[in-house]
Amino acid sequence: MSKLVLKCPRCGTVQYVKGDGPCWKCHTMVVFPKDGVIQVYRMASCLGKFGYSMEIYINGILFGYVGYNEAIRIPVPYGHHHVMAKFMDYKLSKYKGIGLECDVTPNNRIVYLKAARVIPGYRTNTTILEPATAEEMPPV
Numbered sequence: 221m222s223k224l225v226l227k228c229p230r231c232g233t234v235q236y237v238k239g240d241g242p243c244w245k246c247h248t249m250v251v252f253p254k255d256g257v258i259q260v261y262r263m264a265s266c267l268g269k270f271g272y273s274m275e276i277y278i279n280g281i282l283f284g285y286v287g288y289n290e291a292i293r294i295p296v297p298y299g300h301h302h303v304m305a306k307f308m309d310y311k312l313s314k315y316k317g318i319g320l321e322c323d324v325t326p327n328n329r330i331v332y333l334k335a336a337r338v339i340p341g342y343r344t345n346t347t348i349l350e351p352a353t354a355e356e357m358p359p360v
């Protein structure tokens with residue numbers, strides 16, 4: 221399952237959409253950028269059964285949460301974007317994150333990223349965010 225996520229420019233509500241349409245909260249027409257898409261897939265292959273949400277930020281703006289084995293697609297205009305994935309740390313006291321820079325251009329309109337949280341040791345954990353290919357994404 222992959223979801224298209226947009227942030228309403230007027231009230232800031234993050235919502236899942238199928239296309240252009242009114243914001244469910246403030247009814248502003250939300251038209252999403254047609255230039256490109258950043259797709260983030262949270263891999264289900266990591267160790268442990270930590271089901272905590274992963275937060276996805278684009279250019280410092282929270283765009284939503286990705287559950288286990290889920291993907292979100294975020295329409296973006298052409299340009300340079302900073303993507304960040306954040307997870308709660310093992311004590312559930314603070315978020316730890318990792319960032320990645322990417323460029324969305326007419327020749328590279330869809331940027332695929334895969335994210336995971338791996339727990340190599342009892343008291344350590346690492347968040348992974350790295351480029352991926354379309355074949356590594358779950359079916360839409």
Ligand SMILES: [Zn+2]
Nearest residue numbers: 228231243246
């Ligand atoms: Zn709104």
